[in-house]
Amino acid sequence: MNVISVRDLFRVYRLGTVDVHALNGLSIDIEKGEFVGIMGPSGSGKSTLLYQISLLDRPSSGFISVQGTDVGRLSDRQRTKFRLKHFGYVFQDYALVPELTTEENVSLLPMALGKSDEECHEMSVDILDVVGLKERLSHLPRELSGGEQQRVAIARAMVNQPDIIFADEPCANLDSVNSKRILDLFKQLNQENGQTIVMISHEDEDIEYFDRVIQIFDGKNVEN
Numbered sequence: 001m002n003v004i005s006v007r008d009l010f011r012v013y014r015l016g017t018v019d020v021h022a023l024n025g026l027s028i029d030i031e032k033g034e035f036v037g038i039m040g041p042s043g044s045g046k047s048t049l050l051y052q053i054s055l056l057d058r059p060s061s062g063f064i065s066v067q068g069t070d071v072g073r074l075s076d077r078q079r080t081k082f083r084l085k086h087f088g089y090v091f092q093d094y095a096l097v098p099e100l101t102t103e104e105n106v107s108l109l110p111m112a113l114g115k116s117d118e119e120c121h122e123m124s125v126d127i128l129d130v131v132g133l134k135e136r137l138s139h140l141p142r143e144l145s146g147g148e149q150q151r152v153a154i155a156r157a158m159v160n161q162p163d164i165i166f167a168d169e170p171c172a173n174l175d176s177v178n179s180k181r182i183l184d185l186f187k188q189l190n191q192e193n194g195q196t197i198v199m200i201s202h203e204d205e206d207i208e209y210f211d212r213v214i215q216i217f218d219g220k221n222v223e224n
């Protein structure tokens with residue numbers, strides 16, 4: 001079953017009088033439970049594609065269906081709810097709230113979904129245990145290494161058990177040991193929980209982790 005279907009997607013950024021055609025009629029399908037890599041040269045449109053399918057931006061034209069919902073028809077408010085309920089995000093700069101502890105950063109999302117303090121605590125500690133950070137609950141982000149911060153970000157993305165995780169070059173700022181640890185963690189979560197993971201990567205050695213690679217070139221997918 002396709003969890004994401006994209007047809008004839010275009011995204012044009014207007015910069016003053018110049019149009020930048022970031023996506024040029026791209027069509028892809030992603031199946032439920034797949035761990036998919038999005039790869040391609042710098043500037044080919046990978047992040048732009050991820051923003052469209054994860055509802056962080058709207059395309060200039062084209063069709064996107066996520067879990068059977070035509071997401072182009074949703075209002076901004078409905079899109080926000082949809083994201084909270086179904087998606088988890090991991091970015092290359094971790095995007096943790098600097099003033100909040102590990103546990104508080106992870107608790108933000110269950111809190112936003114109206115869980116009680118006790119439930120938030122339990123859910124956060126459980127997932128922080130999975131990513132190996134149960135001993136770091138009270139640390140602030142600046143008191144953690146880069147690899148640990150990214151594992152907090154993954155815990156935050158996973159805590160609501162989202163259907164789909166979107167990751168934009170999550171290992172870009174990590175050394176090879178920490179990168180491998182993050183990729184192993186994604187693979188484990190994908191296999192144990194069956195979550196769909198869509199990850200942008202520049203690194204050829206990441207290919208072995210993916211069930212499939214979608215190659216992007218000049219704003220289009222390359223059939224392989």
Ligand SMILES: Nc1ncnc2c1ncn2[C@@H]1O[C@H](COP(=O)(O)OP(=O)(O)OP(=O)(O)O)[C@@H](O)[C@H]1O
Pocket residue numbers: 013014015020021022040041042043044045046047048049
């Ligand atoms: N907000 C924006 N405004 C204008 N142009 C943009 C914007 N975001 C991206 N672009 C342009 O759109 C094109 C695709 O960018 P995108 O970030 O999607 O590529 P990418 O494949 O993710 O690149 P990289 O691997 O370097 O991160 C590029 O030419 C980029 O300069």
